[in-house]
Amino acid sequence: MDRRDFLKTLAAAGALVSVKTSGMMDVMASTIPVNGAAAAPDNADLAAVMNGEPAEMLAAAMKELGGIERFIKKGDKIVIKPNIGWDRTPELAGNTNPDLLAALIKMCQDAGAAEIKVFDHTCDNWSRCYDHSGIEAAVKKAGATMVYAHEQSSYERVDIPKGVSLKNAQVHKAIIECDKWINVPVLKNHGGALMTCAMKNHMGIVWDRRAFHSRGLHQCIADICTYKPAVLHIVDAYRTVATNGPQGRSASDVVLTKALFASPDIVAVDTAAGKFFTGINKSIQFENIEHIPDGQKLGLGTMDLESINVKRVRL
Amino acid sequence: MLRKIRTAVAIAVIAILTFGFLDFSGILNDPWLQKIQFGPALLSLSVVTLVCLIAATLIFGRLYCSVVCPLGIFQDFFNWLSKKIDKRKKYFYKPENPWLRWGVLAVLIVAWLCGFTFLVGLVEPYSAYGRMADELFKPIYLFGNNLLAAISEKAGSYRFFKVLISLKSISALVVALLTLLVIGHISYHHGRTWCNTICPVGTVLGFFSRFSILRMRIDQDKCNHCLACQRKCKAYCIDSVDQKIDYSRCVDCFDCIEACRQKAISYGPVKMRKSQPVKQAENIDESKRQFLKSTLVIAALAPAALEAKVTGKKDTRVPMSPPGSGSHSNLLQHCTACHLCVSKCPSHVLKPAGMEYGLGGIMQPVMKFDEGYCNYDCNLCSQICPAGAIKPLTVEQKHVTQPGHVVFNKDICVVNVNRTSCGACAEHCPVQALHMVPFEGGLTIPEANTELCVGCGGCEFICPVKAVHIEGNPTHLEAKVPEQDTVIETQDFDFGF
Numbered sequence: 001m002d003r004r005d006f007l008k009t010l011a012a013a014g015a016l017v018s019v020k021t022s023g024m025m026d027v028m029a030s031t032i033p034v035n036g037a038a039a040a041p042d043n044a045d046l047a048a049v050m051n052g053e054p055a056e057m058l059a060a061a062m063k064e065l066g067g068i069e070r071f072i073k074k075g076d077k078i079v080i081k082p083n084i085g086w087d088r089t090p091e092l093a094g095n096t097n098p099d100l101l102a103a104l105i106k107m108c109q110d111a112g113a114a115e116i117k118v119f120d121h122t123c124d125n126w127s128r129c130y131d132h133s134g135i136e137a138a139v140k141k142a143g144a145t146m147v148y149a150h151e152q153s154s155y156e157r158v159d160i161p162k163g164v165s166l167k168n169a170q171v172h173k174a175i176i177e178c179d180k181w182i183n184v185p186v187l188k189n190h191g192g193a194l195m196t197c198a199m200k201n202h203m204g205i206v207w208d209r210r211a212f213h214s215r216g217l218h219q220c221i222a223d224i225c226t227y228k229p230a231v232l233h234i235v236d237a238y239r240t241v242a243t244n245g246p247q248g249r250s251a252s253d254v255v256l257t258k259a260l261f262a263s264p265d266i267v268a269v270d271t272a273a274g275k276f277f278t279g280i281n282k283s284i285q286f287e288n289i290e291h292i293p294d295g296q297k298l299g300l301g302t303m304d305l306e307s308i309n310v311k312r313v314r315l
Numbered sequence: 316m317l318r319k320i321r322t323a324v325a326i327a328v329i330a331i332l333t334f335g336f337l338d339f340s341g342i343l344n345d346p347w348l349q350k351i352q353f354g355p356a357l358l359s360l361s362v363v364t365l366v367c368l369i370a371a372t373l374i375f376g377r378l379y380c381s382v383v384c385p386l387g388i389f390q391d392f393f394n395w396l397s398k399k400i401d402k403r404k405k406y407f408y409k410p411e412n413p414w415l416r417w418g419v420l421a422v423l424i425v426a427w428l429c430g431f432t433f434l435v436g437l438v439e440p441y442s443a444y445g446r447m448a449d450e451l452f453k454p455i456y457l458f459g460n461n462l463l464a465a466i467s468e469k470a471g472s473y474r475f476f477k478v479l480i481s482l483k484s485i486s487a488l489v490v491a492l493l494t495l496l497v498i499g500h501i502s503y504h505h506g507r508t509w510c511n512t513i514c515p516v517g518t519v520l521g522f523f524s525r526f527s528i529l530r531m532r533i534d535q536d537k538c539n540h541c542l543a544c545q546r547k548c549k550a551y552c553i554d555s556v557d558q559k560i561d562y563s564r565c566v567d568c569f570d571c572i573e574a575c576r577q578k579a580i581s582y583g584p585v586k587m588r589k590s591q592p593v594k595q596a597e598n599i600d601e602s603k604r605q606f607l608k609s610t611l612v613i614a615a616l617a618p619a620a621l622e623a624k625v626t627g628k629k630d631t632r633v634p635m636s637p638p639g640s641g642s643h644s645n646l647l648q649h650c651t652a653c654h655l656c657v658s659k660c661p662s663h664v665l666k667p668a669g670m671e672y673g674l675g676g677i678m679q680p681v682m683k684f685d686e687g688y689c690n691y692d693c694n695l696c697s698q699i700c701p702a703g704a705i706k707p708l709t710v711e712q713k714h715v716t717q718p719g720h721v722v723f724n725k726d727i728c729v730v731n732v733n734r735t736s737c738g739a740c741a742e743h744c745p746v747q748a749l750h751m752v753p754f755e756g757g758l759t760i761p762e763a764n765t766e767l768c769v770g771c772g773g774c775e776f777i778c779p780v781k782a783v784h785i786e787g788n789p790t791h792l793e794a795k796v797p798e799q800d801t802v803i804e805t806q807d808f809d810f811g812f
């Protein structure tokens with residue numbers, strides 16, 4: 001029944017939203033419910049869950065969204081892209097929660113994913129990040145493949161036709177070659193971008209990040225998100241680096257927030273997470289996180305949470 | 316039999332020691348064989364190691380030169396090769412050249428006293444080998460690894476990973492190549508001549524090995540003066556005609572024992588009899604004394620002159636020595652540029668210096684942030700330095716060590732010039748010595764608090780326009796511990812939407 005609904009949605013969306021260009025990417029992109037009309041009535045467009053452990057919150061969110069099967073098919077080659085940027089332990093929340101990743105990998109395996117790769121282009125020394133974040137161990141234990149991203153040879157230059165400031169970038173081959181990818185950022189404060197979440201997490205799929213910083217950080221973040229949109233964004237906000245981000249100096253920067261946001265709409269999920277975050281660190285104005293409206297302008301999704309089906313769950 | 320044991324031990328030692336340089340995956344992060352080398356032990360004044368090495372020499376002779384010194388073992392390889400290629404290769408007896416041996420040692424002592432450690436490092440055998448391992452063997456090893464990684468990746472396995480191969484410094488590469496050519500040539504054609512003329516460790520241990528308890532002995536009754544032993548002696552130290560051995564040059568390779576068909580040579584305790592070797596030593600003492608005298612005179616005069624020369628020419632940027640080295644002068648005193656730290660640095664930050672520290676500090680490690688930055692929680696270089704040039708630091712000690720400090724140039728900062736967000740420097744700063752403060756509009760701009768800086772170079776590495784850089788502290792300072800922020804209470808948060 002679910003699959004039939006999904007196919008109907010797909011057809012309806014294809015008819016409703018007049019797709020400007022053709023190609024696999026846009027058919028996939030069109031399944032993102034831009035105005036909520038295209039979504040199946042039961043399935044949420046965005047699920048926000050609180051007060052649970054990472055794995056339970058993921059399960060609750062996916063139930064609201066209609067199950068992982070709504071987003072991936074049997075036999076798909078999947079990439080899961082967490083944030084593994086810093087040489088930090090899970091308690092310091094510099095990186096995505098390893099328990100959440102393990103639970104997500106299990107879900108994808110149960111849905112029949114043919115291959116699951118996990119990587120991030122780290123900032124700190126990659127092997128220390130992979131190790132101390134607990135992610136390499138969790139991924140390997142769950143039976144997925146940890147892929148390296150510390151060498152330029154793992155990247156290929158691609159065009160970004162919809163980009164405003166960023167016209168091309170060197171993107172990791174795992175993203176280029178996969179069928180679908182799932183974006184799993186961790187919610188944190190960021191000195192320059194003010195907040196790092198689903199959109200900012202895309203900086204880990206590219207090789208040369210300096211170009212982002214010199215050409216206007218917010219616009220470049222929005223631009224790279226148009227390259228090959230992930231089918232689903234799952235925001236880990238179990239622990240949140242509220243101040244001195246994105247690394248955090250010590251445990252005093254970390255707040256146990258026990259939340260999770262999930263949506264196929266990247267702008268909506270960052271809007272939700274951004275509003276949640278600015279409620280914790282009140283010194284940051286949501287309006288100043290410019291890459292979110294920049295993303296809406298590029299047609300990546302909606303900031304109007306009233307217009308979509310949002311499900312809030314407190315465990 | 317003794318020779319076979321010696322060969323086996325030597326091969327094992329050089330294999331493990333070399334792997335200590337080559338390994339990048341953390342299998343051998345405690346290279347202990349490097350810590351028992353004579354040169355570094357002397358410069359770090361590791362009394363225990365020195366006493367053990369000298370005691371061993373007093374008991375066994377210069378066995379060190381055959382089974383511990385990597386450059387010695389390396390030369391034996393060339394020597395072996397030359398004998399394989401030229402089956403009729405013969406050595407002969409040559410008298411010692413004490414003027415040359417002690418002269419070189421005297422020059423090196425003077426150079427060291429004058430802060431010209433570069434010269435000491437150049438001929439110190441372990442360091443000379445270390446540079447060859449790092450500069451010449453390691454790129455080959457990494458290339459092989461990268462090939463393997465590429466093949467396994469094609470096959471869908473991520474068991475092996477690629478590693479960056481980079482040219483660390485042209486001067487260090489040239490020095491390593493020249494070392495290989497010179498040492499290779501000498502050992503191929505002239506056996507252990509290097510060890511018995513130039514090598515300072517050989518000269519010092521040679522002094523002690525004259526008095527060693529165990530040594531080669533020629534049984535004068537069995538010996539028929541056939542010269543077989545002398546022809547095999549790569550140290551040119553057996554005088555078969557007079558049945559004498561110069562124990563100051565014998566490296567205990569045991570080749571002569573196997574060569575002797577009369578079984579006249581054996582390795583065992585010396586017979587307590589007033590014999591020639593002691594007399595020889597007395598003769599040599601004269602020249603030694605003269606050298607020591609002249610050494611002291613030069614040592615007394617030269618430092619001031621050379622120091623003026625070294626500090627006279629100043630670069631605009633102060634170089635940064637690795638955390639744990641304490642100061643430039645400590646590094647200058649102790650570092651023989653073995654490049655173990657350069658080889659092991661996981662972030663490719665440590666590079667052989669050019670003229671940054673002046674003439675005396677050529678090839679000593681200097682922090683450069685072109686390929687990476689110093690990991691906040693990494694203290695590997697301080698743990699492995701065999702010469703005490705980089706003293707051990709715990710991670711906690713490293714967090715409050717400031718080998719250099721940040722300098723921020725607002726005039727060229729992206730935020731100021733383009734009026735766009737950046738924050739890459741503050742993002743990479745582990746202590747928020749650079750942190751973002753409100754600027755025009757909703758923008759934030761970096762502000763530097765040098766007191767907190769630990770000089771890791773994350774900011775310099777990532778800055779897209781080089782508006783931040785790290786200036787070294789000639790004497791390292793203590794970094795201030797950042798104040799604890801007000802903790803945001805964990806509570807039942809609202810969704811906020």
